Amino acid sequence: MTSHPHLLKSYDDGLEALRRGFQHMGDMAAGNVTEATAAYLAGDEARALGAINRDLDIDAAFEQSRAACFDVLLRFQPVARDLRLIMGIEHALGNLERAGDHAKTIARHVISATDPAKPQTDGCQIKDMADLVAQTLSLSVTALVTQSTELAKQVLASDARIDAYRDAVFDSALVALKQSPGRAQAHVNRLFVATALERTGDHATNIAEEVLFVSRGVPPGATRTG
Template identity: 65%
Template sequence: MSQHPHFLKSFDAALQVLRQNFQQMGNMTAENCVLATSAYLAHDEARALEAINHDLDIDETFEQLRSDCFDVLLRFQPVAKDLRLVMGIEHAVGNLERAGDHAKTIARHVIATPRQMLAPEDRIRLDEMAALVARTLGKSVIAMTDHSTEAAKQVLAADLRVDAYRDAVFDATIVDLQRNAAQARDHIGRILVAVALERIGDHATNIAEEVLFVSRGVAPGATRTGSGIG
């Protein structure tokens, strides 16, 4: 027996609101990733505080979106792909919130430590890494809102590039520690930022896996391969 047209229209409207708010949260999180990293590179405490304050907005949006997802599940009791979509958004929202926490960690590091000495190549590497992570996170959000498995695959592939940036930071830091152990604090700070950015990239990958779950019914975590393309 088919469902009442008004019922379907109400569900579609609620789902559209979820998508819009999810995309807004994704944009906020990606922008805060770049803001926090730029604060680190410039050792700008005012910018770092701005990133920390923005994380409060991300957390508030997370709580509201999570509540809205549960409300849609209870009111409309969707099934099959519609159920997977609402569940996928709810899980993806959690990944955005945790990605925001890693950006906040970078910002807090700026405030907690004195200005650090960074070589030009280190600045370029971290700046490029932050930009890539932000783009990847943004693409994962688009993949979810547009039901795009192709965009999801691009996110999975980009994760290899994010890991390569992290490895490059680690390798350079080991060399610098051997040459100048007196600046160990500065070198470790670089690693902290690289790890935080890499984990933000991991959350983008988790969202991409949720997209494949919504589209194919394949459980997240079972979609990644060595090539980064599920």
């Protein structure tokens, strides 16, 4: 890339815009995980509809940021670490978009439910799991924006805790199905919500792996243990 000062400034501005756009999309996705889960636990259809509608904003941010990635690649033809950063952001955008889809799935279980969740008996594990997932997703975004391998390692370490929450929810839901089969739909919905949260955690892990790719050239997926 030429060292002309105007082009260098345009290039730096383009990279910064990519980081800001990715951070903004990450904030929206993590926030909607929290909002959709809160709507599920409260059985609040209006709140759930809001979460479903916000997924459209997440999709729009995905398209805008993805186009910006390709624009910087075509205009400036970056190399080395900058190239890996842009590639990492472009890949991670897809993970955020899918995390947004999982939040929408959680919200849809509010709309379809004929037997809402009961937070006092059902919700504690789900709320704690959702809080951890949203925090982990936000941390993965910050890790990529700042190219922090230490934050990325924290995200990777959280994956096992998220899986443990999912297993605990599954175990309690199966017991509840036997004890109160008349509430089968509510218990099955809880399984679907836990699965959506666990998969969101997987997307956070994928983003953390992109950080290692940007910083070290480690191919995404090489850090996964299971």
